[in-house]
Amino acid sequence: MDRRQFIIRAGLAAGTALGARSAFAQSYPxxxxxxxxxxxxxxxxxxxxxxxxxxxxxxxxxxxxxxxxxxxxxxxxxxxxxxxxxxxxxxxxxxxxxxxxxxxxxxxxxxxxxxxxxxxxTPLLLIVPPNAPFRTLAEFIATARAKPGDLSYGSAGLGSTTGIAAELFKQLTNTQMVLVPHRGQPESQISVMRGDTAMAFTFFTVGGDLIQSGQLRALAVTGGSRLPQLPDVPTFAEAGLPSFVYDSxxxxxxxxxxxxxxxxxxxxxxxxxxxxxxxxxxxxxxxxxxxxxxxxxxxxxxxxxxxxxxxxxxxxxx
CATH class of the missing domain: 3.40.190.150 (Bordetella uptake gene, domain 1)
Incomplete structure (x- = not known):
C-alpha cells in the first residue's frame, strides 16, 4: 500500500468513527x-x-x-x-x-x-428567628463577636452552598459559631424558625414565603440589588458588609x-x-x-x- 492509499484509508476510517460518534450523540438519549x-x-x-x-x-x-x-x-x-x-x-x-x-x-x-x-x-438570604433580639446585620455580628462559640448556625452541611456562605461570612466578620448540619435547606430553615439555631442562609425560592409571612427574619441579601419580592431587606453592602460577595x-x-x-x-x-x-x-x-x-x-x-x-x-x- 503506497503512502497516498494509506492516507486515504486512514481518513476514511477516521471519518467513519467520527460519523458513528456523531450519530450516537444525535440519537441520545x-x-x-x-x-x-x-x-x-x-x-x-x-x-x-x-x-x-x-x-x-x-x-x-x-x-x-x-x-x-x-x-x-x-x-x-x-x-x-x-x-x-x-x-x-x-x-x-x-x-x-x-x-x-x-x-x-x-x-x-x-x-x-x-x-x-x-x-x-440565585442570591442568598441571611435569616434569623423571627423573635431574635438582633434586628439588623450589624446587631447580629456584634452579638456573635461578643459571644464567640455561643451561637449556632444551620446549613445543608459544610460543603453545601449555604455552608460555604456561612464559612465565608464567619471569616469576613471574624466571628465564631457552631455548625449544625442538616439534610437539606428546608430542615435548616425549620431549625432557625424554632430557634434551635441562631442563623442560616437560604434562597428566596425555598424560604421567601416564610420570610414574607414573618416566620423567619431576613437581615441581608447577597448581590448588587435588593430582591423586588423583599424590598425591605438590604443588600450586604447596604447593611454594612460590602466585602461579603458570594455567587451561588x-x-x-x-x-x-x-x-x-x-x-x-x-x-x-x-x-x-x-x-x-x-x-x-x-x-x-x-x-x-x-x-x-x-x-x-x-x-x-x-x-x-x-x-x-x-x-x-x-x-x-x-
Whole structure:
C-alpha cells in the first residue's frame, strides 16, 4: 500500500468513527435518564432539577426523572455510574469542596466529573428567628463577636452552598459559631424558625414565603440589588458588609468518561429549554436567574471554585 492509499484509508476510517460518534450523540438519549440531586426534596437544587427534567422529557422523547440521594452517596453514585448519559448530577457549587470536607470519598469532585453547564444562579438570604433580639446585620455580628462559640448556625452541611456562605461570612466578620448540619435547606430553615439555631442562609425560592409571612427574619441579601419580592431587606453592602460577595451556582455534571459529543448535546439542549421565556419568568419571580454556560466554561469554573473555596473550608476544619 503506497503512502497516498494509506492516507486515504486512514481518513476514511477516521471519518467513519467520527460519523458513528456523531450519530450516537444525535440519537441520545436511548433510555430513561436520571437526574441525581444530592440534597433533599424541596431544596433549591431539587426545584431546579425538576424544572430541567420537566422540560427535557418532551424534547428528548424519553422519561427524565429526579432522584433525591442526599449526601455523598448521591454524588458518588454518579461518579461511579455508567458513562452513557443515563445518569447525571444536578448540584450546587458546594460540590467543588467535597474532597476537602470528606477525606475518603473515593472520588475526585473535579477530575471524576465533566461539566455540562450552569443552570441558574440565585442570591442568598441571611435569616434569623423571627423573635431574635438582633434586628439588623450589624446587631447580629456584634452579638456573635461578643459571644464567640455561643451561637449556632444551620446549613445543608459544610460543603453545601449555604455552608460555604456561612464559612465565608464567619471569616469576613471574624466571628465564631457552631455548625449544625442538616439534610437539606428546608430542615435548616425549620431549625432557625424554632430557634434551635441562631442563623442560616437560604434562597428566596425555598424560604421567601416564610420570610414574607414573618416566620423567619431576613437581615441581608447577597448581590448588587435588593430582591423586588423583599424590598425591605438590604443588600450586604447596604447593611454594612460590602466585602461579603458570594455567587451561588447550580449546574449539571456527568461522569468524566461521558463522550464529548453527548456532553455538548446535553449542554445545548438544557440551554435551549431553560431559555424559554415562561421558564425564565417563572424563576425570576422566585429570585432565581437562569444562566447557562458551555461545558468548557463550567469545567473552568469548577476548578476555580475548588481552589478558592477548598482553602476556605480547609481553614474551617473541613
Amino acid at each position: 436511548h433510555q430513561l435518564v436520571r437526574l441525581v440531586v444530592p440534597f433533599s426534596a424541596g431544596s433549591m437544587t431539587d426545584i431546579l432539577a425538576r424544572a430541567v427534567a420537566e422540560r427535557l422529557s418532551p424534547k428528548w422523547k424519553q422519561q427524565v426523572i429526579v432522584e433525591n440521594r442526599p449526601g455523598i452517596a448521591g454524588t458518588s453514585s454518579v461518579s461511579r455510574g455508567p458513562a452513557d448519559g443515563s445518569q447525571l448530577l444536578l448540584t450546587s457549587n458546594g460540590h467543588s469542596v467535597i474532597g476537602v470536607v470528606n477525606k475518603n470519598v473515593g472520588f475526585d469532585p473535579v477530575k471524576d466529573f465533566a461539566g455540562i453547564g450552569r443552570v441558574a444562579t 451556582w447550580f449546574g449539571l455534571l456527568a461522569p468524566a468518561a461521558l463522550s464529548r459529543p453527548i456532553i455538548g448535546q446535553i449542554g445545548r439542549d438544557v440551554t435551549e429549554v431553560m431559555a424559554d421565556p415562561a421558564t425564565v419568568g417563572r424563576f425570576a419571580a422566585l429570585g432565581v436567574e437562569i444562566t447557562t454556560s458551555t461545558p468548557d466554561a463550567f469545567d473552568a469554573e469548577l476548578r476555580r471554585d475548588a481552589e478558592r473555596y477548598g482553602k476556605l473550608v480547609a481553614a474551617a476544619g473541613g
